[in-house]
Amino acid sequence: MGLTIDLAALAANWTALARQAPGARPGAVVKADAYGLGAAQVAPALYDAGARDFFVALASEGRALRPHLAADARIFILSGHMQGQELDGLIPVLNSPEQFFRDRTLRPRGDFAIQLDSGMNRLGFEPAEWAAIRSEALSAPSPQGSGPALVMSHLMCADEPDHPANAAQLCAFRQMTDGISAPRSLAATGGILLGPDYHFDLTRPGIGLYGGQPFAVSRPVVRLALDVIQTRSIAAGEAVGYGCTWTAARPSRIATVAAGYADGLLRALSGSGAVLWAGDRAAPMVGRVSMDLITVDVTDLPEVPPALEILNARQGVDDLAALAGTIGYEILTSLGPRYSRHYLRS
Numbered sequence: 001m002g003l004t005i006d007l008a009a010l011a012a013n014w015t016a017l018a019r020q021a022p023g024a025r026p027g028a029v030v031k032a033d034a035y036g037l038g039a040a041q042v043a044p045a046l047y048d049a050g051a052r053d054f055f056v057a058l059a060s061e062g063r064a065l066r067p068h069l070a071a072d073a074r075i076f077i078l079s080g081h082m083q084g085q086e087l088d089g090l091i092p093v094l095n096s097p098e099q100f101f102r103d104r105t106l107r108p109r110g111d112f113a114i115q116l117d118s119g120m121n122r123l124g125f126e127p128a129e130w131a132a133i134r135s136e137a138l139s140a141p142s143p144q145g146s147g148p149a150l151v152m153s154h155l156m157c158a159d160e161p162d163h164p165a166n167a168a169q170l171c172a173f174r175q176m177t178d179g180i181s182a183p184r185s186l187a188a189t190g191g192i193l194l195g196p197d198y199h200f201d202l203t204r205p206g207i208g209l210y211g212g213q214p215f216a217v218s219r220p221v222v223r224l225a226l227d228v229i230q231t232r233s234i235a236a237g238e239a240v241g242y243g244c245t246w247t248a249a250r251p252s253r254i255a256t257v258a259a260g261y262a263d264g265l266l267r268a269l270s271g272s273g274a275v276l277w278a279g280d281r282a283a284p285m286v287g288r289v290s291m292d293l294i295t296v297d298v299t300d301l302p303e304v305p306p307a308l309e310i311l312n313a314r315q316g317v318d319d320l321a322a323l324a325g326t327i328g329y330e331i332l333t334s335l336g337p338r339y340s341r342h343y344l345r346s
Contacts, residue, residue, distance in 0.1 A: 158190025241287025
């Protein structure tokens with residue numbers, strides 16, 4: 001099994017998204033081990049492309065990433081300052097008055113950022129909480145003199161450009177932040193594509209870096225090839241796999257490949273119409289996805305190669321996600337540790 005990650009394509013996607021917001025400093029979201037692709041390799045490639053601001057979910061992710069980036073790279077922790085966490089070299093994105101006062105007590109001159117709730121009702125200061133603490137936060141001592149390194153919020157419907165929540169959140173964010181001197185950030189990938197009103201001072205591209213929607217012109221970043229363990233001939237009327245859910249309508253040749261739902265190929269792909277690829281020829285997945293194995297009808301292939309591809313330029317993460325009834329994020333972050341990972345750098 002082999003998962004190939006094209007770091008050159010990833011860097012090109014970062015550059016393309018940066019050009020979409022020329023007035024903003026482009027960051028990069030590398031949480032969940034860079035969406036499952038390996039933050040220790042992905043983040044340095046993005047740094048080499050020009051990124052200096054990186055976002056992860058947890059302090060543990062930030063600590064693991066810190067040795068792989070130069071000292072001038074900033075690593076923001078989106079969950080903020082949780083009790084007992086070590087934050088040396090990291091910037092917590094504080095989400096509540098409780099976190100603010102904890103951080104100011106334990107790290108009185110440390111770098112910090114602020115997240116505001118502009119309507120998503122998930123993380124961040126609500127408007128009344130921010131109003132009560134705003135002056136203190138904006139004057140709090142920090143390495144740059146005073147105030148937060150960043151004030152940010154997050155859009156909940158950015159992948160739906162016409163959704164009224166986008167304009168409502170933009171208005172709320174402006175009401176809470178207009179007039180402050182600290183840099184502001186609202187846009188992840190979808191927000192970047194909404195246009196300059198959403199760009200502010202810093203952008204936070206995520207899924208678009210990795211070849212996912214809604215950045216439709218992104219370059220494919222991942223290719224996943226699955227080893228063929230065995231092939232067999234079956235007669236018309238014979239069933240394949242658990243539950244006898246697929247029965248051959250003709251004499252068929254079946255390949256069993258080494259991956260399953262334990263490797264992030266969701267069981268919902270069973271009977272979905274997903275295919276695997278041998279070069280430019282497709283072979284349909286048949287039967288159920290099991291824990292470690294998938295079966296493929298290779299009857300119409302002139303020859304069966306040692307491996308078949310399930311992710312490539314023809315069937316990307318969003319294509320596979322649509323077949324499974326999910327989103328590309330879940331496909332990427334579910335790709336398991338049993339795949340050998342190979343990184344293309346040019």
